[in-house]
Amino acid sequence: MRAVVQRVTEGDVTVDGNVTGAIRNGLVVLLGVAEDDIDADAEYIAGKVAGLRVFEDEDGKMNRSVQDIGGQILAISQFTLLGDVRKGKRPSFTKAAPPEEADRLYQKFMELLKQQGLPVEAGVFQADMLVRIYNDGPVTILLDSKKTF
DSSP: EEEEEOOOOOOOOOEEEEEEEEEEEEEEEEOOOBTTTOHHHHHHHHHHHHHHHEEEOSSEEEEEEETTTTOOOEEEEOOOGOOOOOOOOOOOOOOOBOOHHHHHHHHHHHHHHHHOOEEEEEOOOOOOEEEEEEEEEEEEEEEEEOOOO
């Protein structure tokens, strides 16, 4: 499972002209589910996201988590994070999980965050979405449950 985590002042996602999720002061998480991911991968990424210390403390150091600041999460499923472009120029998505399993783990990821007391907004699984991200910093963190980076 891969995630691109961005610290934001605000973010929202629109599907067919309707806003399906919107946040202020928190994290936008683009989540890609791999074919071999299991519940433990969702647990790992959710734990990292909830505890990432990417918000500034009173001394200006990144020392506070989204939980610490009372922030929100906007979670968006994005299978293209599993794109492989090592051969040629067209991405291959064969490493992405089948839709049914990807949706199950995406929902699990969001539920785990909610269980930690975080307000979670979401995109729509498999929909064409317009995502607006106001990256603060910019601060962008890459996570991989297989710890490849």
